[in-house]
Amino acid sequence: MKKIIFVLLIVVGIIVLFPLSSVFTQSSEINILLDQKPLETVVSSIIEDGRIFIPARNIVEALGGRITWFPALKLLNIYIDNHTVSLVIDDPSLDIDGEIVSLEMPVRIIDNRVMIPLEVIKIIAQVETKWDNQTKTLSINTIRPYLLKIRSYSHPDKTRIVIDLSEKTEFKANLLTNPDRIFIDIIGSIVKLEDALKQIEINDGVVKTVRTAQYNPEIVRVVFDLYQEFKYDFFSLTDPDRIVIDVFRPEEKEKAISEALPTKSEEKPTIEPEMTKKRVVIIDPGHGGSDPGAIGPTGLKEKEVVLDIALYLEKLLRGAGISTYLTRDKDEFIYLEDRVNFANQKNGFIFVSLHTNSVLNHRPSAGGIETFVLSSKYIGASAKDVADRENRASRAHPELDTDLAKIIADLEESANIQYSLNFADVVQKKLVKYLKLDDRGVKQAPFVVLKGVNMVAVIVEVAFISNPKEEKLLRDSGFRKNAAQALFEAIKYYIENTPNEI
Numbered sequence: 001m002k003k004i005i006f007v008l009l010i011v012v013g014i015i016v017l018f019p020l021s022s023v024f025t026q027s028s029e030i031n032i033l034l035d036q037k038p039l040e041t042v043v044s045s046i047i048e049d050g051r052i053f054i055p056a057r058n059i060v061e062a063l064g065g066r067i068t069w070f071p072a073l074k075l076l077n078i079y080i081d082n083h084t085v086s087l088v089i090d091d092p093s094l095d096i097d098g099e100i101v102s103l104e105m106p107v108r109i110i111d112n113r114v115m116i117p118l119e120v121i122k123i124i125a126q127v128e129t130k131w132d133n134q135t136k137t138l139s140i141n142t143i144r145p146y147l148l149k150i151r152s153y154s155h156p157d158k159t160r161i162v163i164d165l166s167e168k169t170e171f172k173a174n175l176l177t178n179p180d181r182i183f184i185d186i187i188g189s190i191v192k193l194e195d196a197l198k199q200i201e202i203n204d205g206v207v208k209t210v211r212t213a214q215y216n217p218e219i220v221r222v223v224f225d226l227y228q229e230f231k232y233d234f235f236s237l238t239d240p241d242r243i244v245i246d247v248f249r250p251e252e253k254e255k256a257i258s259e260a261l262p263t264k265s266e267e268k269p270t271i272e273p274e275m276t277k278k279r280v281v282i283i284d285p286g287h288g289g290s291d292p293g294a295i296g297p298t299g300l301k302e303k304e305v306v307l308d309i310a311l312y313l314e315k316l317l318r319g320a321g322i323s324t325y326l327t328r329d330k331d332e333f334i335y336l337e338d339r340v341n342f343a344n345q346k347n348g349f350i351f352v353s354l355h356t357n358s359v360l361n362h363r364p365s366a367g368g369i370e371t372f373v374l375s376s377k378y379i380g381a382s383a384k385d386v387a388d389r390e391n392r393a394s395r396a397h398p399e400l401d402t403d404l405a406k407i408i409a410d411l412e413e414s415a416n417i418q419y420s421l422n423f424a425d426v427v428q429k430k431l432v433k434y435l436k437l438d439d440r441g442v443k444q445a446p447f448v449v450l451k452g453v454n455m456v457a458v459i460v461e462v463a464f465i466s467n468p469k470e471e472k473l474l475r476d477s478g479f480r481k482n483a484a485q486a487l488f489e490a491i492k493y494y495i496e497n498t499p500n501e502i
């Protein structure tokens with residue numbers, strides 16, 4: 001009997017602890033097609049309270065954006081098409097580039113996943129949606145890329161027409177006769193093209209008019225009406241993305257073809273790395289200009305050493321197709337805050353600030369490698385000395401105010417700090433392996449340059465410039481190359497092994 005009562009108590013306990021309402025909440029799974037293809041998601045998209053919710057990271061990344069998630073702040077930052085969008089769990093508003101938009105439904109955490117309502121997708125991306133109630137399928141179709149502008153230039157030997165696009169896209173050109181015309185079919189949309197640009201009168205003896213129309217939902221057709229059948233050439237350029245069409249005057253043909261490769265640097269084709277916009281690495285050589293950083297016993301300057309390592313590292317990363325930006329590529333002074341802003345503007349995925357260590361007092365024998373991660377507190381021996389030194393080029397310096405300490409404390413539990421610690425670990429191990437100096441470990445301290453960067457961020461103290469032996473090593477280009485190689489391998493490893501899960 002006792003046993004039965006005990007079992008009953010457990011059952012009652014379970015019912016009390018797990019209210020049945022959560023089991024019966026109106027929520028049903030749905031399918032999502034993004035541009036006609038099923039959207040792959042870690043959990044299903046659902047309808048709840050009559051609204052569609054989609055796993056945030058899956059849909060944002062499928063649309064070409066990027067997400068950073070701060071669990072401690074319940075904050076979701078989305079970077080998409082040069083917009084920065086902030087959302088807070090259960091808060092029915094959205095901040096897009098500083099403008100507040102109210103929402104019918106807030107972002108929610110459902111089954112441990114951050115789920116965003118469809119209305120957010122419609123605000124942050126150029127999409128059209130269609131709901132099929134029978135198959136419970138939502139079709140999301142991107143209406144990018146689109147034509148931004150059409151420009152024309154009449155030269156003595158040719159007429160050049162430039163079609164500016166929102167992004168790179170496929171196209172093909174064709175010549176038709178009777179009447180003579182060229183048309184270009186571009187996968188894209190004209191929604192953003194001003195009406196005045198949909199038909200342009202040129203009338204320069206080569207091209208009469210340029211007409212643009214949406215040929216079908218996918219294709220824009222641009223037609224060039226010609227005076228007669230002329231030779232033409234076309235190519236695409238990037239940054240900004242555009243298609244260039246040259247129509248040549250016949251008597252100038254020979255000469256024109258020899259000039260077909262444009263001489264203006266503005267119109268030179270550029271080569272794009274494979275991984276553009278994805279997982280950008282920001283290298284931050286510390287100090288520079290009027291701020292030499294630490295100076296070794298024989299006069300070697302930190303700012304010179306770290307710039308050199310940074311340039312080697314940049315070369316290695318670019319060689320591997322990883323998008324890379326330097327906060328400085330020459331000997332100039334840059335405020336820490338400006339380094340932070342630059343890194344965020346470039347949508348960095350990883351931020352590596354390069355330094356050499358030093359001791360002010362009487363321990364010239366101190367040596368080795370340290371990697372730092374942001375924290376509100378100083379964790380690890382000498383962390384405070386290092387942070388004080390590296391924070392000097394801040395506008396807010398010297399003291400970290402209490403607000404800053406609070407923000408840092410809030411962020412401490414965030415994914416970025418955790419990811420940064422993981423990354424720091426890889427960096428520290430690789431450096432120790434390559435440089436064979438003392439392993440002083442991964443430490444934490446409140447660094448201004450790490451505070452504002454919205455990405456995985458570390459400060460690397462490669463070696464002690466104050467130590468005569470290590471100063472000698474830091475002078476050696478082989479040692480600098482080894483440091484760059486170690487950092488390169490750490491970054492590559494981290495990029496290849498970081499999951500996309502929120």
Ligand SMILES: [Zn+2]
Binds near residue numbers: 286287293302356389
């Ligand atoms: Zn430094």
